[in-house]
Amino acid sequence: MTERIPQQERSRITREGLLRAAVDVLAEQGWAAATVATVAARAGVSRGAAQHHFPTRGALVTATLEQIFADLTAVTSETTATEPAGDRIAAVVDRAVAIYTGKEFKAALQVWAAAASDPALRELILPLEAKFARAAHRMTVQALGPSDDDQRIHRIAQLTLDLARGLGLADTLSDDSKRRAQVVATYIELVRSALGE
Amino acid sequence: MTERIPQQERSRITREGLLRAAVDVLAEQGWAAATVATVAARAGVSRGAAQHHFPTRGALVTATLEQIFADLTAVTSETTATEPAGDRIAAVVDRAVAIYTGKEFKAALQVWAAAASDPALRELILPLEAKFARAAHRMTVQALGPSDDDQRIHRIAQLTLDLARGLGLADTLSDDSKRRAQVVATYIELVRSALGE
Numbered sequence: 001m002t003e004r005i006p007q008q009e010r011s012r013i014t015r016e017g018l019l020r021a022a023v024d025v026l027a028e029q030g031w032a033a034a035t036v037a038t039v040a041a042r043a044g045v046s047r048g049a050a051q052h053h054f055p056t057r058g059a060l061v062t063a064t065l066e067q068i069f070a071d072l073t074a075v076t077s078e079t080t081a082t083e084p085a086g087d088r089i090a091a092v093v094d095r096a097v098a099i100y101t102g103k104e105f106k107a108a109l110q111v112w113a114a115a116a117s118d119p120a121l122r123e124l125i126l127p128l129e130a131k132f133a134r135a136a137h138r139m140t141v142q143a144l145g146p147s148d149d150d151q152r153i154h155r156i157a158q159l160t161l162d163l164a165r166g167l168g169l170a171d172t173l174s175d176d177s178k179r180r181a182q183v184v185a186t187y188i189e190l191v192r193s194a195l196g197e
Numbered sequence: 198m199t200e201r202i203p204q205q206e207r208s209r210i211t212r213e214g215l216l217r218a219a220v221d222v223l224a225e226q227g228w229a230a231a232t233v234a235t236v237a238a239r240a241g242v243s244r245g246a247a248q249h250h251f252p253t254r255g256a257l258v259t260a261t262l263e264q265i266f267a268d269l270t271a272v273t274s275e276t277t278a279t280e281p282a283g284d285r286i287a288a289v290v291d292r293a294v295a296i297y298t299g300k301e302f303k304a305a306l307q308v309w310a311a312a313a314s315d316p317a318l319r320e321l322i323l324p325l326e327a328k329f330a331r332a333a334h335r336m337t338v339q340a341l342g343p344s345d346d347d348q349r350i351h352r353i354a355q356l357t358l359d360l361a362r363g364l365g366l367a368d369t370l371s372d373d374s375k376r377r378a379q380v381v382a383t384y385i386e387l388v389r390s391a392l393g394e
């Protein structure tokens with residue numbers, strides 16, 4: 001029995017290492033490179049051990065998306081709890097933009113692009129997508145305002161996430177951060193004025 | 198001499214057919230499928246004839262992006278000239294969203310995703326990207342307002358195109374048109390109020 005826990009712990013560490021490596025491979029080398037074998041090599045794990053965790057590419061990719069979405073959701077919750085009330089709108093917008101301009105988004109984009117022409121992959125990832133979209137929207141609504149039932153807040157939350165997604169895509173091929181800062185500032189101004197702040 | 202013009206005309210028709218087929222293959226079958234051979238088959242053109250026009254995949258893909266951008270820019274100019282002044286903001290936003298939710302955007306997205314991990318492809322398409330971004334921005338600014346030198350109009354034009362890009366991405370895996378209509382309506386309201394209309 002004394003050896004079971006370390007074994008489980010080792011297994012967990014291996015799994016997490018594979019998921020981190022999958023994000024790196026997707027973001028840096030693209031969809032075609034993101035096979036179980038390549039990800040195993042990147043993680044420094046044997047192919048057999050990797051296949052024990054993820055028997056197929058589909059299993060690896062869906063687990064990677066789940067991990068990405070869980071990480072992004074966790075970061076978002078933390079930030080919400082600690083931000084000053086005065087800069088609430090700016091903080092919400094900045095956070096949404098940060099979600100979509102990081103390495104995780106670039107990895108997820110590779111999966112989306114592949115799923116666009118792969119119905120089986122699309123079926124695997126659509127439920128994850130929908131769950132993440134709901135979580136991101138719920139947290140954005142909560143962070144934006146106390147009036148949770150206000151339809152206006154709900155729609156501005158959606159708008160914010162859609163804009164952030166577009167800014168993320170614009171950052172895929174080259175560093176768009178300077179232009180983005182101006183666009184984000186303009187948007188924050190529009191939302192402040194719409195919410196009367 | 199009498200036969201030279203039909204020959205040139207045939208050549209032009211073949212080229213255009215290949216570019217249309219490339220858009221279809223990219224949008225429906227994805228990046229991996231979009232080889233010169235597959236596109237030639239889709240266009241009903243021999244592989245040799247296709248390679249005469251596009252010796253490499255890079256040449257085919259860059260010509261396809263050029264064609265997509267030229268078509269989108271042409272549509273945009275036409276629409277601008279005919280729209281009623283009263284619904285100007287709504288028309289501008291709707292048109293930007295239409296650009297990014299069509300088949301052409303889905304094809305371009307496949308190229309962007311591939312270019313994210315392919316430096317040589319990225320070098321080929323970045324200048325096209327930049328040229329299209331400038332053209333789309335210039336036309337959006339002109340359509341939005343008469344005050345061409347107003348920094349606010351410039352930034353709202355960028356914001357509009359960034360939002361449209363995000364909405365396009367959200368439409369990649371499933372039909373997002375219902376949700377999108379609400380988000381677009383909210384955005385139009387924000388812009389109208391920001392521009393005092």
